Amino acid sequence: MLIAAGCASSNATGDHVITCTAGADCDAKWSRAMQWLQHNSSWKVLTSTDTQLMTEGPLDTAKPAFEVTKVAQDDGRTFQITMRAWCGTASDCTSVIRQLHTSFEKYVLAR
Numbered sequence: 001m002l003i004a005a006g007c008a009s010s011n012a013t014g015d016h017v018i019t020c021t022a023g024a025d026c027d028a029k030w031s032r033a034m035q036w037l038q039h040n041s042s043w044k045v046l047t048s049t050d051t052q053l054m055t056e057g058p059l060d061t062a063k064p065a066f067e068v069t070k071v072a073q074d075d076g077r078t079f080q081i082t083m084r085a086w087c088g089t090a091s092d093c094t095s096v097i098r099q100l101h102t103s104f105e106k107y108v109l110a111r
Helices: 024-040 094-109
Strands: 018-021 045-048 052-055 065-072 078-087
Touching: 018 024, 018 094, 024 045, 024 052, 024 065, 024 078, 024 094, 078 094
Parallel strands: none
Antiparallel strands: 018 078, 045 052, 052 065, 065 078
16 A cells, blocks of 8 residues: 655755746646656556645555655745655665656656
8 A cells, every 4th residue: 555664765865856936837847747757656646636646655565655746835936846755675775766866857857
């Protein structure tokens, strides 16, 4: 099912924050975030809203599970998109997660 403890990533350890402006800019980046998730997750997407994407997993596997969020900033026109990934095994998945973050950022920001 859903979340199990394991390797995790957080903004404090180098997650990339993607900024967008309300409207076409955020719409395009959010759409690309969903496309990336569909192509890079072994798990089914369980939640797909305007502000959150979440997959199944990771159970006790090394296949990362994902959560992508879009959070409005104080000005109400700027949003931050972040991706969190984690795995359910005791093995160290930090390097895989680092690579996933880089791939996610490049894909979402591509024009």
